[in-house]
Amino acid sequence: MDIFRSHPGFPGLFIACAFSGTLSTVSTSINAMAAVTLEDVLRPHLLHMTQKKLILVSKGLSILYGVGCITVAVLSSFLSWGVLQGSFTVMGVVSGPLLGVFILGMFIPATNRLGAFSGILVGFCVSLWLAVGSTLHPPSEETMGVLPSFTGSCSLTNITMSHNSNQKQKSISTVLHPNDKRGIFNFYSTSYLYFGAMATSTVVLVGLVVSYATGPTKRSQIKEGLLWWDLNKKKEEIPSQHRDRMPEKPQVIPLMNMNKEEVL
Numbered sequence: 001m002d003i004f005r006s007h008p009g010f011p012g013l014f015i016a017c018a019f020s021g022t023l024s025t026v027s028t029s030i031n032a033m034a035a036v037t038l039e040d041v042l043r044p045h046l047l048h049m050t051q052k053k054l055i056l057v058s059k060g061l062s063i064l065y066g067v068g069c070i071t072v073a074v075l076s077s078f079l080s081w082g083v084l085q086g087s088f089t090v091m092g093v094v095s096g097p098l099l100g101v102f103i104l105g106m107f108i109p110a111t112n113r114l115g116a117f118s119g120i121l122v123g124f125c126v127s128l129w130l131a132v133g134s135t136l137h138p139p140s141e142e143t144m145g146v147l148p149s150f151t152g153s154c155s156l157t158n159i160t161m162s163h164n165s166n167q168k169q170k171s172i173s174t175v176l177h178p179n180d181k182r183g184i185f186n187f188y189s190t191s192y193l194y195f196g197a198m199a200t201s202t203v204v205l206v207g208l209v210v211s212y213a214t215g216p217t218k219r220s221q222i223k224e225g226l227l228w229w230d231l232n233k234k235k236e237e238i239p240s241q242h243r244d245r246m247p248e249k250p251q252v253i254p255l256m257n258m259n260k261e262e263v264l
Helices: 010-045 051-076 083-107 113-136 192-213 228-245
Strands: none
Touching: 010 051, 083 113, 083 192, 113 192
């Protein structure tokens, strides 16, 4: 916008491209959420509702999700941190525990239902606690690595003055107060990019402890194909089955017989 503002048409083209790309992505996501909510959550309880009424319910859900997105966008303008940090924080709080549950289910056969529920609950509480605590108690400038800046004893060589060109500027300095935050308040200085990793680690550790404490799941009780190494085993079996079905010698079909129905 700043570079091409003097060229007619370019700012409008840029805004049109930005709006079209954003609106197409957002509308697709909103309609997908409405369809999933209707099909998986509401449809089993609305068996006697006609198709026309279900379409109206789906449109109402789309409007509801759209209003929610606009509300979140308006509220994000009042936050002290930017939109990018806010989105990464929310994704870390929500997606971190989910990743931990998937790791428990795919890589650790001893995980049981109580361990998975306990892990995701504790992991979500830990990530939410870190997000709220870091917002209420932001890190100090010393913790963030902000260097001290001052303009004392700087001569005014770049300023034209009529009465005295050798005048010195008064000393103006910014004094950084020492970091008095210790203990748990210093722990809130953790970067928001680590919220998801800490939540995932918490889910795995708590899930393991609770699963082994309440009775681990036996390997014989798990269906075939639910663990990671079962998927690798199936990938190795599929090429061998294809090799068994392949003929030893290639079939040669004359060109004159290519149009016959009996030739596949």
